[in-house]
Amino acid sequence: MVLRSNRLRLHVGVSRVHRWLALIIGVQLLLWFASGLIMSVLPIDRVRGEHIVDRASLATLDQGRARAPLDIVLRQVAAPVREVRYRMLAGREVAEVEMADGSVQIHDAETASAIPPVNAAMARAVAVRAYRGKSAPPSVRAVTSASTEYKGVLPAWRIDFPDQDSTRVYIAQNSGRIVAVRNGTWRLYDFFWGLHIMDWKNHEDFNTPWLIGFAGGGLALAIAGSALLYFRWPRKRRRKS
Template identity: 40%
Template sequence: MSAASRISSKIHKWLALLMAIQILFWFVSGLFFAIAPIEQVRSEHRIAEQTHAPFPLDAAATGLQRLAAAGVAPGERVELRSLLDRPVALLSAGEGPPRLFDLATGRQLSPVPAALAVRIAERDHDGEDRAARIGWVTEASPEYRGALPAWRIEFDDGANRALYIAADTGVVTARRSTLWRTFDFLWSLHIMDFKNHEDFNTPLLIVATALSLIVIVTGFVMFPSRLGYNAWRRRRRARRTGAERPANRAV
């Protein structure tokens, strides 16, 4: 074995031992990511089909005039949409929270009350399941980093599914399940961000990747020796040298 192969063998052995667990995490999590359909991870296959009837523009204009007459502060952006088959307007201004209004009555709907959040979640969730538990979320977590505050609506549907409803807009901002939580846990192992599960530029990941690269490179250096190529070259050289010596003596 050459000197380069001996040094590479020592480095390869100890670094491989050091990195074995993380390399295993990379392969296991990568296999899971390849197998799990992303639409099921995001619970997109459990979104109920909804038909939204368009509302007349004159009704929207009348609703906005109703808000103006009621002294509602104007917004920098106005979004018109349907919420549970009712025309609503979402007004956004500056850094303040968005305001949601019912255009038919002029009543402000935000922050969305619990009962309305449950109805939104049940309309969004495909199937006959009804909300089992409801919680109020004010802080971001690895499971939810969307708009805050929000309602967390849980369903006993066999997948521990939870829908998050933004309190200011009434929009379903996230769908979580056991499959998603498994995916997220493996993702945290894959990118080595064990706290927030989202930063793949951590120094720990960079160091681990560099060490794994050294394991691969030293493995390539050792490859000819482990295949017997170096020994074959020595035997060939020895035979060639032995064949040349008698010829030299004859001369």
């Protein structure tokens, strides 16, 4: 009789815990499931803008063209160099020099002279060449600080295409490379990503106290539900002797 009374008391306690956890965490659980579903449905190539902006340059180097020797290029740089890459930039062959600290400089491949940071006109030309959609002429503006939409290399240029997806192409001023593409699909994905990780402001911190707390509460909810399932599982009644 005592064992049965303790079992009933434990059953009631677990049921109350499960009920309160369901009330507190239930809404966030729905948001987790809904946001996870939407993010899994959205095609990742459309989120990244690969369907409308070709980040990879199709221009190839002229194998018969004379270039400055590598040692001459290195002499133009005062800091330690990690890597030198030859590539095309807006129809011009350049040597992209990456320093040990991660900073980048571009030099003329033929003369090894340093090229000034990419200006607005060149950034616009790079973006227009990579754009594969239909749009009116884009506008250009400088980006000097990070935002929810862009947290990449600074300073950068933002090229806004007035198309139906509000496409924005971000180009680093130091290298002229396309470093980010943003569109309506990305913004929808990013909104639900912020809900999913419970970082409603910056949409990037995966270790927020809210997320940790609700994840722990969700685990407790599952454990309490499993305990209730055990208590309420139908058992065969023993025959009385």
